[in-house]
Amino acid sequence: MSDDLAERVEDVLAVDAAEFEAQAKADAEVLKRELREGTFDNHQSIVGLEYEFYAVSDGRWSASEDDVHALMRVPRRMLGLMGFEKELGLHNAEMTTSPQPLNPHGLRAQESEVRARLEAALDCAAAEGIRLVSDGMWTIPPAGETAGEYLTDSIRDDGVRLATNMSDSVRYHAMANGPTAPPSFTLEAPHVSLEADTVMPEALITSIQPHYQVPQAEDLPHFFNYALRVAGPLLALGVNSPFFPADLYDDDATPTEILDDGWDEHRIAVFESVLNSGDHEKVTFPEDLDTVEDAVERVVTxxxxxxxxxxxxxxxxxxxxxxxxxxxxxxRWVRPVFDGASRSSANARIEFRPIAGQPTVRDSVAFQAAFAGLMERLPRQDHPVIDLDWSTANENFYTAMREGPHGDIAWVDIDGDEVSGAELYEDLLVHARDGLRVAGCTEQEANYYLEPLRQRVETGVTPADWKRERVREALDAGADFETALQQMQREYVEQQSETLLEGEFADWF
Structure with a gap:
């Protein structure tokens, strides 16, 4: 870890917090004025996607079977060659697609761009014995290290705490060194508790983040509040992180307890518990918005x-x-964003952040298309699910985190009736399909994009379910928990190597 990084962190810590807050407040007034003047209004909906991956050994040069598909650090020069961006951990890589109009050509462009850039990245990484994995959480630590060591290793450079395995982004390192930083950052989940000097435990998790740009900025709260209602049901279909690395579990936790008490989407718990350490409450399920100016004020405060x-x-x-x-x-799990390099490109959009990395590109694009279709249809139709209490939407979200689609998730259908289970998803996916039709897709095209999610509803199998079943099978065959977990993870990577670009999760079973 370089002295230069520590110096840059110290420069950040020297910034006057009161002046920073005052300038942010002044900026908010500028932004609100531009919103009132219509600068952020557009004539169409736009979609985009952030897609995170982690890197593992492809096994060719592994010293033993235990090292196959172990986590690997990505050389920084390789990220540039791949056209990917660095994320929190040295093992992370992120792709951001070019925004496209929400229409059949735009959706095809999104899917084609992900596939084209990912295929090139996979080829580039393969030269180094690395494979990029689309998943919710990694479970096999780097060869010769435990997950706990990798996530907590840090140094002090002239009093500055620096995480050894974190990217050299000043912002990430500064979080552990500011005057309001807690003494430690704690990861908490059933049978798991880990303390670290930095926010590095957050590097366990990876996600996809669909973006939806609203046509008229003043309407953003209406779209946003619908996004909160669909967050629980969509999260439930996308659950994909039921396990932590084996060494992070408490010594006295049995495999049965881990399986019985664990949640389907631990990614939610990791992000919340680590970044809400101390007096900050940074990661939450947000409350409804009343006006677009409220969205700006929430950032200020x-x-x-x-x-x-x-x-x-x-x-x-x-x-x-x-x-x-x-x-x-x-x-926030659903987040409003206002930006644009020029006045003509200024936009107001919603980032949908609950969904973990998925087994295949097609599954990931299915969530992007479903969210866009729902945003295109529900607000314009004044679908009655908007009358679902915020507290119920919030409860839905955390029920989905714990139990996936098998939990009791509430919904209000187009007739105003309270439904759940299959009836919930029938209404949800019908309106996602209709939204894509409104955007110009044929019925065949709309069904193509949503088919991976329909398969999950019909089979009752999510990626989290698949992982649990693999671990149970290995345990029943006599494996210990760590072996069962690693066998599952290696099978996940092998299955993905055959289907990531062209297949879908339903091909796995």
Missing amino acids: DSTMVPMSVGRGDRFDDQFATLRRKHGTYW
């Missing part, structure tokens, strides 16, 4: 972890650059 100085250039969004910087640590 959010607690500041890292008051970083901001340079201002000639871009349009440089007029509210400090507020944008503060928004970088404004984490």
